[in-house]
Amino acid sequence: MVAGFGMVAHRLVSALAERGYPGPITVLAEEDRPAYNRVNLTGWFDAGADELALPPVAADVHLDDPVVAIDRDNQVVRTISGRTVSYDTLVLATGSRPFVPPIDGRDARGCFVYRTIDDLEAIRIWAAGANTGVVIGGGLLGLEAANALQRLGLATDVVEIADRLMPLQVDDGGGQMLRRHVEGLGVRVHTGHPAARIDTDPDGTVSSLILADGSRIEADLVVFAAGVRPRDELARDCGLAVGERGGIVVDETGRTSDANVYAIGECARIAGEVHALVAPGYAMAEAVADRLTGSPAVFPGADTSTRLKLLGVDVASFGDAFAQTPGALDLVYADPVAGVYGKLVVTDDAQRLLGGILVGDASSYGILRPMVGEQLPGDPMALIAPAGSDGGGGGLGVGALPAGAQICSCNNVTKGDLTEAITGGCCDVPSLKKCTLAGTSCGSCVPLLKQVLEAEGVEQSKALCEHFSQSRAELFEIISAGPAESVRTFSGLIERFGTGKGCDICKPAVASILASTSSEHILDGEQASLQDSNDHFLANIQKNGSYSIVPRVPGGDITPEQLILIGEVARDFNLYTKITGGQRIDMFGARVDQLPEIWRRLVEGGMESGHAYGKALRTVKSCVGSDWCRYGQQDSVQMAINLELRYRGLRAPHKIKMGVSGCARECAEARGKDVGVIATENGWNLYVGGNGGMTPKHAQLLAGDLDDETLVRYIDRFLMFYIRTADRLQRTAPWVEGLSQPDQAGLDHLRDVVCNDSLGLAAEFEEAIARHVEGYACEWKGVLEDPDKLSRFVSFVNAPDVADPTVEFTERSGRKVPAGHARSTTNIGMPKVRG
C-alpha cells in the first residue's frame, strides 16, 4: 500500500514491479491525475500535461482519494471518500507542501503556490488578467516560477530573504553572477529582506507586496516559492516518530518507528535531514523496493547536485559546493563580461575534486560531477576555464571517468551501469534510457549518454529498419545517383542494398523517395505495393476502415460553387463534414468503393486531390491579406495560392505545412508551420522549422524582407535540402536542430546552405523543384483515367458491387460516427484452417 502518488511513489511502484514484488500494490493518491514529472513542472506551460506524463504502473491506483487516517494496530487506512483498505506494508510518500510565510494577506485572491499542475492552471488563468507578478523566494523553485511568470507576459519581481539568489546552491560570487543574468532578462531582484505583508484592493485581490524594509512592489499576482515542508500529519496523528522540524523519522532502510510502515521522499527525515529533491527520493524508493523484495539495501546518502537552466541561465552546484571539508581549497574562475562564474572545491593537496559551482556556463558539469572524490586528471583550472567548442570539460571526455562515476544522479546510474547495458545490447540513446532509466528525469545527462556510447565504440545506428542498414538520406542518394533500372524499383533496391522483403517502414520510405524524384503516378507498377494504405487508396483511413476525403483548397481560397459542390457530394454520400485546421473541408465516412464516384464529381467540378493522405505538402494557410484587411501589408492570399500550387503533391520525409500572414499580427499562424511567410512593409520574412502537434515549435527567422522571387527560391532550396537529407518521419524542426555543426547552430548552417549556397547545391535544389512543378498531375485524375487502377477501389474482388457490411455508422449528438468499433477480440481462438 502506497500513500501518495508523486514521482517518488511512482518510482517505488515501478521498482517493485521490476523486482518481481509478488503482492498486490494499492496506491492512494491525492491529485486527480497520475504521477507526473514535477521536476519539469514549468514545461507544462509549453507542452501541456502529456509532456510531463510518467509511464503507467502496474498497481491498483485510486486517484483523488488520499489517505486521511492510519490505524496501525489493525493495519488499515481510511481515505477521504470513506474507503478503508488494509495493508501488510504501508509506504508513506506524501511529499511536501509549499511553505507559505505567515504574513498578512497571504490568502488574498491572486496568491498562489507552485507545486502542482492545478497550481499552474490557476496561475495561467489569473495571469491572463494581470500585468505584474512577484515571486516570494529566490531559490530553485522561485526562479522557475519567475521564469513562468515572465513567459506569461508579466513584469516580474523576485524577493529573496537571503542576500543572494539560490542561497542553498551557489556562493556569493555565483549569486552575483546569477543576479546579473536574471536582471539582464528583465526580472527585478530584491534580496536581503523578507516579505512583510500583502496589500489588497477593496475587492480582496492582491495589489502589492510590502517588504520588511518598507519598500512596496506592485503585483497583480503573487507566487509563494519559499521552500517546502514535509507532509507528516498522517504519521503524527498515528503516533509515528516525527522530527522536531517536521519529517517522518526513518532509519537508513527507510523504515519508520513502526516496522510495517516506511516513508520515502520529501516527507521523510533520514539521517536527520529532509531532502526536497527528487534524486534522494528516488534513492530511498529504490532502497525500500529492495527491502520489500528481500535484499538488504540501505539508503546510500543524498546527492544534492543540481544543474538547471533558469531563465536561460545555466546553473550547477555539486558535491561539497561550500567547501565544508576541512582544509578544502577554492579555485575560482570569473569572467563578468561573459557572465561566467566557476568554482571548484578541491582537497588541500589539490589532488581530488570535492565539489563546485558553475554559473553562466555549466557545460562541464556532466564531466565534473562524476569526478567528485576522484583523482583530478590534470590542471583543475583547465576544467572550468572556457571550454571552447569541444563540449565542455576542458577537453576531457567521458572516457576519462571511472566506472563508478555517477552519470545520472536522478536515477543513480553509473558509467559502469551504462557500459554494462551497452555490452548487453543497447546501441542507442533511447534504448539506453529505457534500459537504465538514465536521462529519463531531468535529462541533463543525455549528452553524456551519447558520449558514453561513442567512447564504447558503438556507432549510432542510422539504419532505417531491419531490412536496410542505410539511413533515409543515404537511400535518397543511392536512388538519385544509381542506374534507374536497378535502384528505382524497391525489389532491385532491396536486392542490392538490403535484406528480406521489406516492411511498413522501408516500403513507404522508398515510395516517398521515388515520388520525390519523379512524376510517375504513385500507383504505377511496383510502386503500388509500397504505398501505405492511405497513399494506396488516396484517402485517409479511419478507425472503422472507412475513408475521409479532402479536396485541395489552395490558401483557403474557395468559390461558392466549390462549396456547393462539396456540400452536394457530402449530402449525396451521407458524409460527415468538418472544417480542418488547414482551411479546408474534410468529408468522413466514405467506403472504399465510393471513393472513385465521389472523386469523379469533385474532379469534374474542378477540384483536385489535397494530399491529406500523403507525407507531402498539406496546406498553405493564409489570412485575408491586403485586399481586404485594414492592416494587411502584402497579398497573403495570392502568395499562399502560388506556394500551394507550386509545391502541391511534393512528397517529403513527413507532412509539410505552410502559412502566409499579410502582416505581423500573424493571423495565419505561419510561425506554427514548417514554412512560415509573414509580410513586412518591404516584402516577406521567411520562417522555417515550426510545427504544432505534440511538441509545438515556433518557426525561426531564416531571412527577412525578401521579394517574391527570392522568397520562392529560398523555399525551393529549403524544401529540397530537407527532402534529401531528413530522416523518415522527421519534421523540419528536429531536422533543423540536427543540422547543427560543432561550431554552428543548425539554423545558421541552414542559412548558409539556403541563402549563401555554401554547399553549391542551390541550383540543383531549384532544378529538382522545377521538375516537380513541371511534372505535377492530380493523382485522383490519374486514377479516374485508368480502368485498372479504378478497379482496385472495391471492398471485395469477387463482389465489386457489394458494400462492406462491417462499415456501419450511427449518430452521436447529431453527428455521423462509426458504429461499434471498440476493441474486438472475437477472432481469438478461431480455428486455423490452412490446409
Next chain:
Amino acid sequence: MTLLNDIQVWTTACRYDYLTPNRGVGVLLPDGAQAALFRLDDGTLWAVGNVDPFSGAAVMSRGIVGDRAGRATVQTPIKKQAFALDDGTCLDDPDVALPVYATRVTPEGDVEVGA
C-alpha cells in the same frame, strides 16, 4: 490442422494475373466472412481473415506486406500490428491471431479461397 478435404466450399476470388504482387484484395466468402488474399513476389498465395482483431475493421487486405526476420507478414493499416501470413499469429501480441484460409489456383488460372 484442417485437412484439405475438410474444406467445404471453394470461393473464386479473381484471376491470378489480376493480383498485384505484394498487395492484398478482400474476398467475400459465402457465409459472410471476409478473407484477405495476398500474392507475394515469389508467386505464392496466402489468405487470412480480413478483420483486424484490434480495431474490428475489415482492412487486413489493405495492409503492407513484408517480413519480420524472414517470416512473411501483413500489417494492419489501423495501428500497424504485424500478423504472420503462414498461421495468422499476431507477432506483436501472441494472444491474438487471424483465421487462416486455404488457397489454390485452378487450371483455368482462377484463384480460389477455401473455407
